[in-house]
Amino acid sequence: MTRNGGDLVTESLAALGATTVFGLPGQHALGTFDALRRSGLEYVGLRVENNAGFAADAFARVTGTVTPLLVSTGPGALMTLAALQEAAAASAPVLGISSQVPTAGLGGGRKGYLHELTDQKASFRDVVKSVHTVRSASQIPSAIAAAWESALTAPYGPTWVEIPQDVLLAETTVPPVTALSASPRPPLPRPELVEEAARLLSGAQRPAILAGGGVVRAGAAPELLALAEKANAAVATTFGGKGAFPWEHPLSLQSWIEDRHTTDFLEEADVLLVVGSGLGELSSNYHTFRPRGRVIQIEADLGKLESNVPALALHADARPALEALLEAVGERPDETAAKAVSEVLSKVAERIGSQDLGLEQRVLASVRAALPDDAVSCWDMTILAYWAWSAFDAREPNTMHSAQGAGGLGYGYPAALGAAAADRSKPVLAVSGDGGAMYSIAELATARQLDLKVTWLIVDDGGYGILREYMNDAFGQATATELARPDFVKLAESFGVPAVRTTVEDLEADLAKALAAPGPNVVVLPALLRMFAPTHGDHGDHGDHGE
CATH class of the missing domain: 3.40.50.970 (Thiamin diphosphate (ThDP)-binding fold, Pyr/PP domains)
Structure with a gap:
């Protein structure tokens, strides 16, 4: 059987653990798509590249694994950008693999090839975590492994590999790929920071927790529940953190973070633990959130640490950080915490009910x-x-x-x-x-x-x-x-x-x-549905592109 560069793509993906790929074929990418026929990978083909990107994003979120997205050059590649922006914002590890014009046309933009861009990878640099350009078949396995590892390095996110048409189509003597390594390690919290965070939480009179999407991605819901119960801390979840904490739990503030009653409660906490959230626009009630107590922030994305609110900052994945805190925090009996939570939820219900x-x-x-x-x-x-x-x-x-x-x-x-x-x-x-x-x-x-x-x-x-x-x-x-x-x-x-x-x-x-x-x-x-009135003091924008 004749093998080509496309086979190296599918073999590399399988060696790294991929089982399913999403995408849409195009002229320059036919070498990759022909190789799918010889692989054990399941192909899920959509009708629009952006939709294929959204599908790969959801697959990555649900499974927690890197999800390949295969598309063609130029228009096909560019059509994925909106989906990749969402994957980046949601920390979904999507691995985009596109074709490119033949090697002779790379970087020039003057050869007149179909789909040719002057610098295709430049269109992706501001959206994905890393871009990898392949120029020979021997580079394919290592480039895909590097992109895979980048996608799974905290914070998770999309990456991009581009491979010229001629490299994908040319017969190769590179042996079949049987093993590749891509093993990023999650960032672990520094012991002295855990000790100080535990001291603050143990001594708090009105502790609270705001749990974001990082808790869900880390699979840290059990640790969050145990810590909240041990510290008797009220827990609100961001929109990205939905499901991270039981909705009907006596300590659950649920997800009413666009409500001023919830915002006030979190502001009044003497110690607020923010875990897996950068306190962005939605999570901060449109930047109106002004905590008056000490803030502890656990965040795997280094760039989000203290980006919006000063904090005792732990650069760490949510799960090991919560595990360490759970071990270090002392029991904090408090019969008033659940009552305070109930009062906040009653105020929210009364406001919505009116x-x-x-x-x-x-x-x-x-x-x-x-x-x-x-x-x-x-x-x-x-x-x-x-x-x-x-x-x-x-x-x-x-x-x-x-x-x-x-x-x-x-x-x-x-x-x-x-x-x-x-x-x-x-x-x-x-x-x-x-x-x-x-x-x-x-x-x-x-x-x-x-x-x-x-x-x-x-x-x-x-x-x-x-x-x-x-x-x-x-x-x-x-x-x-x-x-x-x-x-x-x-x-x-x-x-x-x-x-x-x-x-x-x-x-x-x-x-x-x-x-x-x-x-x-x-x-x-x-049905004509209406939005509930905002309570954060401005125009109540829920995002500048909605329906």
């Missing part, structure tokens, strides 16, 4: 009731998702995913396809608005072709709903937010995907039936 938002709460409750506890849900940038960030009980860690990191539209459905490819035994829910859904309609063909068990809930309000609200609030009227759209039920059926138009009253039953059915389904809910 805004005539029963419809929104009923819709979200129906989704929660229909969705199995261990099923993954993937949410687009839509009003129901903004509600879910604050109000949805993600009953298990790593089961709720959205695009709040970079905030681009179109994440929900292709991400759900990626999650379904990771575990075909469970249903996956995707939630979109009608505007965001139009980014992903082509992927109904992917779902049908691969028979992926994804139920797509489309909330149809006739436009970009959240932008409509922002513009009406700011300017008194909305512009460019109203959309013509198809009959989503008939459109889904034309792809061979069963679909139903539901009502608020029937939503729970229709969703449950769809989730229990084999293969893909679509549920369309015509």
Whole structure:
């Protein structure tokens, strides 16, 4: 059998532990895609490169493993940038592998090759963690291993490898790749910092914890629970940290971090432990958060340490840091902590209850009731998702995913396809608005072709709903937010995907039936949902690109 550079790509990925690759073929990348035929890798092909990137992102989040994304040169590569930005923001280890123009054209931009860019890798440097350019077949295994290790080095994130067309196609004498090593070590906390953090927590009168996505990625939910109970500390989770702490636990502040009552409570803590969060825009209630006590920050991303709030900073992965703290912190009996948490949640409920938002709460409750506890849900940038960030009980860690990191539209459905490819035994829910859904309609063909068990809930309000609200609030009227759209039920059926138009009253039953059915389904809910009023003192922007 004749082997080429493409075989070195697939062999390298398999040697590093990959089982599934996502992507879309193109002329320069045919050497890689032909090699897939000779490999044991499962290929999940989507219809748009950006959607393939979102699918790879979700697969990486759900499995915690590096996920390859295979695309072609120029337009194909550039189409992945929005998805890679989200992977970077969410610390999802996606390994992009693109083709390049033939070696003779690298770096010149003057040869006139199809898809040629003057400097393709320059387009990715500001988005991914590292870029690796291959110029000969012998470099392929090491370049892919280096990119793999970079993707799994804290903080996790996307990386990029580009390989010229001629290198992929040329017959190679390089022996088959049988073993590659890529073993990054998580950053461990320094002992003196753990000792000081434990001293502060043990002596605190009103300790609190804000848990972010780093807890979920590290698989540190059990350690977080044990530490919170030992220190009797109230716990709030960021939107990226959904599911990191039990929703109904007496110490759970849940995820109402855009609520001023929650912000005030965290500000008043005499010791606040922030773990796995950089306290960015959303997690800091739009930079209005002003803690008055001591802050301890545990963060694997060195650049996020003290980037927004002064702190005792531990550069460490969440799990080993929480393990060390759990061992060092003394028992702190406190019968008032749970009562204080209950009072905050009562204030939140009273505020939401005063805004005539029963419809929104009923819709979200129906989704929660229909969705199995261990099923993954993937949410687009839509009003129901903004509600879910604050109000949805993600009953298990790593089961709720959205695009709040970079905030681009179109994440929900292709991400759900990626999650379904990771575990075909469970249903996956995707939630979109009608505007965001139009980014992903082509992927109904992917779902049908691969028979992926994804139920797509489309909330149809006739436009970009959240932008409509922002513009009406700011300017008194909305512009460019109203959309013509198809009959989503008939459109889904034309792809061979069963679909139903539901009502608020029937939503729970229709969703449950769809989730229990084999293969893909679509549920369309015509409804005009409203966002709850902000309490952080400004315009209440939930992201500058939403639907």
